[in-house]
Amino acid sequence: MASLVGLRGVRAEGGGRRWRLNRIVSQIVAIVGALLLWQLVATTLTSEGTLPTPWSVGRALVGLWGTAAYWSALLTTLRAWAIGLLICSVVGVPVGLALGSSRVAMASTRWVIDFFRTIPTVALLPLLLLLFGATARMEITMIVLAAIWPIIIQSIYSVSQIEPLLKWVVRVFRFSVLDRARFLWVPSIALMVSTGLRLSATMALLMAISAEYIGGAPGLGSELVRMQTTLQRPEVYAYAVTAGLLGVAINVVIGRLQRRVLCWHPSIREGH
Template identity: 25%
Template sequence: MNVLKKTGYLLGLPLILIAFWVIYTSVTTNFFIPEPATLVERFFSIWFAERFLSDVVPSVVRLLAGLVLSIVIGVSVGVVIGYVRWIRWLFEPLFEFIRAVPSTILIPVLLLLIGINDAMKITLIVFSCVWPILLNTVAGVTSIDEVQQNTARVIGLKGFERMRYLVLPAASPQIMAGIRQSLAVALILMVVSEMFASTDGIGHWTINFQNRVAIPEMWSGVLLLGIIGVALSAVFQMIQKRTLAWYEGLKENQND
């Protein structure tokens, strides 16, 4: 019964919106809102029959490459900064300043420095996505419970073992929160970079369709981006549940 209820909550609103969409397009002819059947046909014919390998795959590869690099850099640097107090005092104001710079304003700079290529797009994604991960990692490392630290010291945890069994597990809830924030940012910047500085990709063709007033085609790109976002979120939630199973169990016990 719980499964049926969760499924109902999950699919209820999308089904209502689709029903409203079908009814609306059946009683009116709005040029800017295509019929569901037309949109679905364009979606599969464009993004799976014509442009899957040439545009969809490169976009997803850039997105994932940017996210992976952001996670590696953010967690590594964040652990060092959080663990070493004088480094944190030295660099924290600089990081806060850089984080405040809008990422899209860097597109002209990166175009001049790197050029119109995949490296520029991945660099833009990394520059924006690394900060939520890095700052959440620092916060997680610096907020480790003092009792846990004393216990690790008593049992002789040092170096790599201390990092593996104390620091990373204790900071992992906040690290995962930072990664979750970065997912949406990465998708947005993938699209923006392809709109302004690319000859391929989902963002490039979505804006191209809009400029050509190809409305169903444009909406098919929006639909694809939404599906990619939902898929990223679903995969992340699966990983989070496995990674933080101990943490979720601890919260449940505290609630009980």
């Protein structure tokens, strides 16, 4: 029986490795296909110089790596993104948990949240420019106004997902505040809150680039505009590719952290 169980474990592990290998191969094939399509469109369907080829964009990106302006813009964008996301987390999670813990508070604030979260943050950019100018403060404010809502909403619904029976058991056995947080609140809300954080991280990066591109705050977006005004098309696409790669890297890092920190959660274990 033990040998049979071990054989099943080896087969399951082998199947998981094959699945991961097939996934990596399919991703590589998709990337190569997208690059070939880009090359075809750039060389046949557009006028010369309008759409740079992947090779020219890659050379421009490598050239930008040797400039201080590129790394300064990248670090500036990352700093504004990190500060904005930190503010969203520090404010959004407690507010969401407090609202979700009270039916009256949740019912009375639902229309307020639905109203403000549907306002396009870009529409507030002229007002923020009047208040703060093209500064990092304006950029961080835009990030917070746009990215705080997924965290608040996920925190609200994470509280409502807690089993009433578990709440009753905690009350009956008179758990301390620390034990309630450890054995009830954290296991119940951690997954949904981390999912909201992941959504907010992507939205925060989008707002950071938008604030720099449209509002003129220093960062990748403003450097992209500068290259665009001087008609350096490969460099324009190189900065756009940098923003895309940065978004992918942020999503991958947060996803790995989520799986590592919440490895005990049933849905994470099933995903593996």
